[in-house]
Amino acid sequence: MIDMQHVNMVYPNSVGALKDINFSVERGEFVFIVGSSGAGKSTLIRLIGREFLPTSGSIRVFGKEITRLRRREIPLFRRSIGVVFQDFRLLEKRTVYDNVAFAMQVVGASPREIRRRVPEALEMVGLAGKAKRKPDELSGGEQQRVCLARAIINQPSLIIADEPTGNLDPQTSLGIVDLLKTINIRGTTVIMATHAKDIVDRMKQRVVVLENGKIVSDEQKGGYSHHAH
Amino acid sequence: MLIRNIAYFFKEAMRSIVRNGWMSFASVAVVTVTLLILGSFMLLNINVEQITQEIKDQVEIVVYLDEELAGSEVEQLRVAVIQLPQVEEVRYVSKEQALARLQSQLGELVAGYEEEGRNPLRDSFEIRTKIPEDIPAVAQTLQTLPGIARVDYGTDVVEKLFRFTGAVRWVGLAFMGGLAFTALFLIANTIKLTVNARAKEIMIMKWVGATEWFIRWPFVIEGVLLGGIGALLPALALFYLYHEVVAWTKVNLFFLPLVPPQMVLVSITKLLLLIGITIGGLGSLLSMRRFLKV
Ligand SMILES: Nc1ncnc2c1ncn2[C@@H]1O[C@H](COP(=O)(O)OP(=O)(O)OP(=O)(O)O)[C@@H](O)[C@H]1O
Ligand SMILES: [Mg+2]
Numbered sequence: 001m002i003d004m005q006h007v008n009m010v011y012p013n014s015v016g017a018l019k020d021i022n023f024s025v026e027r028g029e030f031v032f033i034v035g036s037s038g039a040g041k042s043t044l045i046r047l048i049g050r051e052f053l054p055t056s057g058s059i060r061v062f063g064k065e066i067t068r069l070r071r072r073e074i075p076l077f078r079r080s081i082g083v084v085f086q087d088f089r090l091l092e093k094r095t096v097y098d099n100v101a102f103a104m105q106v107v108g109a110s111p112r113e114i115r116r117r118v119p120e121a122l123e124m125v126g127l128a129g130k131a132k133r134k135p136d137e138l139s140g141g142e143q144q145r146v147c148l149a150r151a152i153i154n155q156p157s158l159i160i161a162d163e164p165t166g167n168l169d170p171q172t173s174l175g176i177v178d179l180l181k182t183i184n185i186r187g188t189t190v191i192m193a194t195h196a197k198d199i200v201d202r203m204k205q206r207v208v209v210l211e212n213g214k215i216v217s218d219e220q221k222g223g224y225s226h227h228a229h
Numbered sequence: 230m231l232i233r234n235i236a237y238f239f240k241e242a243m244r245s246i247v248r249n250g251w252m253s254f255a256s257v258a259v260v261t262v263t264l265l266i267l268g269s270f271m272l273l274n275i276n277v278e279q280i281t282q283e284i285k286d287q288v289e290i291v292v293y294l295d296e297e298l299a300g301s302e303v304e305q306l307r308v309a310v311i312q313l314p315q316v317e318e319v320r321y322v323s324k325e326q327a328l329a330r331l332q333s334q335l336g337e338l339v340a341g342y343e344e345e346g347r348n349p350l351r352d353s354f355e356i357r358t359k360i361p362e363d364i365p366a367v368a369q370t371l372q373t374l375p376g377i378a379r380v381d382y383g384t385d386v387v388e389k390l391f392r393f394t395g396a397v398r399w400v401g402l403a404f405m406g407g408l409a410f411t412a413l414f415l416i417a418n419t420i421k422l423t424v425n426a427r428a429k430e431i432m433i434m435k436w437v438g439a440t441e442w443f444i445r446w447p448f449v450i451e452g453v454l455l456g457g458i459g460a461l462l463p464a465l466a467l468f469y470l471y472h473e474v475v476a477w478t479k480v481n482l483f484f485l486p487l488v489p490p491q492m493v494l495v496s497i498t499k500l501l502l503l504i505g506i507t508i509g510g511l512g513s514l515l516s517m518r519r520f521l522k523v
Contacts, residue, residue: 049436072440079438089433106439108231154437 001027001158001189002048007057009043009213017043019213021057025191027157030184032200033193034224035210041193044210045162048191049083050074062157079107082151082188084161088143090135096122096146097131103150121149125179141172148179152188159183161192165199173199200224234443241447242454249423253455256419260459260508263412264501267405268467271497274401279488281394285361290368290382292354298376306376307354313370315363316356324350351378362391409504412459416512420452424513424520431520448513456509457502464498 002025009018018040025031033041047054050066059066062080069077090099100121104114122128125145135143144164151159161180165173177192177199184190194200200207200223207222208215246253292310294303303321311319322330327350332339342348358367364382371380424431434444471494475487 075435075438075440075443077438078436083436089429089436091430091433102433103437105237106434106437106443108234108443111233150437 001025001029001062002191003058003060004047005058005060007047007059008055009040009047010055016055016213018047018054021213021215023208023215023218025189027189028184028187030181030190030203030205031192032203032205032207032222032224033191033210034195034200034207037195039210040213041210042162043213045160045191045193048158048160049081050077079154080156080158082154082156082159084144084147084151084159084164086163086166088135088140088147088167090143090146090150092135094134095131096127096133096135096138099135099146100149100153103153107154109154117153118149121153124152124182125149139172140168141175144168144172144176145179148176148183152183156188158189159191161190163194164192165194165196170196170198174202177203197224234446238446238450242450245423245427245447245451246454249426252419252422256416256455257459257462259415259419260412260456260505261462263408263415264460264505265463265466267408267504268463268497268501270401270405270408271500272467272471272493274397275488275493277394277397279486281390283486284390288361288364288382290354290356290358290364290371290380292356292371292377293351293379293381294353295376295378296351298352302376303352306374309374310354310356310371313367315358315360315367317359318357320355322353322355324348324352327351327353409508413508413512413515416452416456416509417516419455420448420513421516423451424448424516428520445514445517448517449510452509452511452513453506454509456505456507456512458505459509460501460505464501467497467501468494 002023004021004023007018007021007023008016010016021044033044035041046052047059048061050061050069053067057067061077064077066077091102094102097118100118101114104117109117119128119131122131125148127142127145127149130138130142135146138146144167147164151161159180164180165176168176173196177196180190180192181203204221204223206218206220207224209217209222294306298306307319307321310316325348328339328342328348331350356367356371358364365388368380368382371377431444468490472490475490478485478487
C-alpha cells in the first residue's frame with residue numbers, strides 16, 4: 001500500500017530531515033512512528049500525504065508514484081487518504097455536523113449521501129448527541145473525535161495522523177487510539193506518529209523508530225521503551 | 230460543474246460578503262468611485278471627440294485670388310486646385326457674393342459698398358479637404374500656385390486643435406488605464422484579506438481533496454459580485470446625471486452639440502459592468518494564487 005525507496009528529504013537551509021528511508025506498509029496495518037523530537041516523524045507523514053516532494057527517492061501509495069502526480073491529480077489522491085492533525089483544525093464557526101459534512105461537500109457528494117453518512121460517522125466516533133454543538137463547546141478529546149469523523153467520512157483506505165493525541169491527557173488519548181484501532185479493524189490502514197509511550201507499549205502494533213532521519217528499528221508488536229527517550 | 234456546487238459557491242460567496250461586511254462595503258465603494266470617474270471621463274472624451282469633429286468638419290481653406298485675374302484664368306486655377314488629391318470640394322465665391330453674405334450677417338454696418346469699384350473684398354475659393362488633417366499641407370501647396378494672393382485657414386487654431394485633441398485622447402487613455410489598474414489592485418487586496426481570514430478553511434479543503442477550482446470559485450464569485458455591484462452604482466448614477474447635463478445644456482448652451490444619452494449610455498453601462506466584473510474576478514484570482522500551493 002505504501003512503499004518508500006531511498007527517500008531523502010532536505011529542507012531548504014537545513015540539514016537532512018530524512019536519510020535514505022526504505023519502508024513499506026501493507027494494507028490493513030496499524031503502524032506507529034516514534035522517535036525523539038526532530039527525528040523526522042512529521043516529515044515522513046507529510047511526504048505520504050504529498051504535502052511536498054522528497055529531495056530524492058520514490059514514494060508509492062496505492063501503487064501510484066505520488067512524487068510524479070500532476071498538480072490537478074493531487075486532490076483526487078487526497079480523497080483516498082484521511083488526515084488527522086494534532087491541533088484538530090476544525091472550523092470554529094460551524095457545528096460538529098457541518099464540520100464533517102463540509103468534507104463531503106467539497107468533494108461534490110450529494111446532499112442525500114451527506115445526510116445519510118454524517119450521522120453514521122458521528123455515531124461511530126461516539127458524538128451522535130453533539131452534532132449541533134460548535135467546536136468550542138467540546139472537550140479536546142471530543143474535538144479530536146470530530147476530526148476523526150471528518151477523516152473517515154469519505155471512506156479513505158489510509159489514515160495518516162501526526163501526534164493526534166499530542167494535546168490530550170493519557171486517558172482521553174487512549175480513547176482516540178482505540179477509535180483509530182476500531183477504524184483499522186474495519187479495514188483502513190493507519191499510520192500514526194506519536195510520543196505517547198504508554199499507548200504504544202500497550203497497543204502491541206508495528207513500531208517504526210526514527211532517529212536523526214533514519215529508521216533504526218522496525219518491529220511487529222513492538223514497544224516504545226527500548227529505543228526512544 | 231454540478232448545479233449543487235454552483236449553489237454552494239454562491240452561498241459561500243454571499244456568506245463571505247456579509248461576514249466581511251465592512252470590507253465588502255469598502256471594495257464596492259472603491260470600485261464605484263473609480264468607475265464613476267472612469268465613466269465620467271469616457272463621456273467627457275466622447276463629447277470632446279464629437280465637438281472637435283464638428284469643428285474640424287467646418288474648417289476650410291479660403292484662397293483669395295489676385296484682382297487682375299481673368300475669368301479663364303480663374304477657371305484654370307479652379308481645375309488645378311480640384312485636381313489636388315486631398316481636395317474634396319472647391320467653391321468659387323465672387324467678391325459680390327462675399328459682400329452680400331457679409332451684409333446679410335452684419336446689415337447696416339456694411340451698407341453703401343455695392344457701387345462699382347467700392348467693394349473692398351476679393352474673389353475667393355472655399356476649399357474643403359477630404360480629411361481635416363490634410364488642411365495644413367494643402368494650404369502650403371496652394372501658396373505656391375500663381376494667381377493666389379493669400380491663403381487663409383486659421384493656421385494656429387487648426388494646428389492647435391489637432392494637437393489638443395490628440396493629447397486629450399492619449400492622456401485620457403493613460404488616465405483610464407491607471408484608474409482601472411488601481412481598482413484591480415484594491416479589489417485584489419480586499420479579496421486577499423477575506424482569503425486570509427479563511428486560510429484555515431482553505432487548508433482543510435485541500436486536505437480533504439477539494440480541487441483547486443472548487444476552492445477558487447466562491448472567491449471568484451465574491452470578486453465578481455463586488456465588482457459588478459461596484460459597476461452598477463456608477464452606471465445608474467451616470468445614467469441619471471448625463472440625462473440632466475444634456476437637458477441643461479440644451480437650454481443653456483444650445484450651441485454645444487452633446488452626444489444624445491441614448492446613443493452612449495447603454496454601451497457605457499455595458500462597458501462599466503464588464504470592467505467591474507473583470508476587475509473583480511481577476512483581482513480574486515490574483516490574490517488566491519499564493520494560497521493554492523501545497
Ligand atoms: N519546514 C521546515 N523547514 C526546515 N526544516 C524543517 C522544517 N520542518 C522540519 N524541519 C527540520 O526537519 C527535522 C525533522 O523535523 P520533523 O518535524 O519531521 O520532526 P518530528 O520527528 O516530527 O519532531 P516532533 O516530535 O518535535 O514533532 C528537524 O530537524 C526540523 O528542524
Ligand atoms: Mg512532528
